[in-house]
Amino acid sequence: MIILTGKPNFTHHFGDLSMPIFLKRAYEKAVPEDGKRILVERLWPRGLRRENARIDVWLKDLAPSTNLRKWYQHDPSKWEQFKEKYWKELEDKETGMLNLAKEAAQRNITFVYGSREEKMNNAVALKIYVETKLKNLGEE
Numbered sequence: 001m002i003i004l005t006g007k008p009n010f011t012h013h014f015g016d017l018s019m020p021i022f023l024k025r026a027y028e029k030a031v032p033e034d035g036k037r038i039l040v041e042r043l044w045p046r047g048l049r050r051e052n053a054r055i056d057v058w059l060k061d062l063a064p065s066t067n068l069r070k071w072y073q074h075d076p077s078k079w080e081q082f083k084e085k086y087w088k089e090l091e092d093k094e095t096g097m098l099n100l101a102k103e104a105a106q107r108n109i110t111f112v113y114g115s116r117e118e119k120m121n122n123a124v125a126l127k128i129y130v131e132t133k134l135k136n137l138g139e140e
Contacts, residue, residue: 021127022110025118030054035108038100040123042066045114055112062096064122065089079120086125097133104130 022034026045030037030053039045039055042063064072064086072082090097103109113123 020108021104021130022108023118023123023127024110024112026053026055026112026114033108034110036103037110037112038103039112040126041112041114042069043114048114053112059096059100062090062093062100062126069122074115074117074120076120082120083125083128086122087129090126090129097130100130101134104134
């Protein structure tokens with residue numbers, strides 16, 4: 001079980017908090033079930049044409065900082081530390097997180113990422129963070 005420290009700062013009611021957040025590599029074909037496709041990378045995925053990506057929103061500001069991304073380099077031994085550092089960065093982005101939580105509570109969203117690593121990337125860490133925040137809201 002993952003527990004995030006700190007009390008959520010979101011003060012609005014979000015309705016149904018059970019809408020799933022999907023994850024998908026940017027190079028995979030978009031399907032209607034993806035819902036709103038949100039690119040959660042600071043850099044555009046290499047070799048991907050924008051017109052083929054079907055990205056609805058590019059949230060660069062919610063991606064890990066350049067320093068954190070370069071430090072992590074998808075090293076599995078740094079995964080736990082990466083998540084903690086990334087979540088700490090997200091705590092300073094309340095407005096963006098509030099908007100993302102609203103989206104997640106109202107409809108399907110898909111976090112789109114460029115990494116080849118499917119289990120230990122920033123989209124996975126962001127999904128855990130948002131779902132935990134929504135779960136905490138539902139318990140208040």
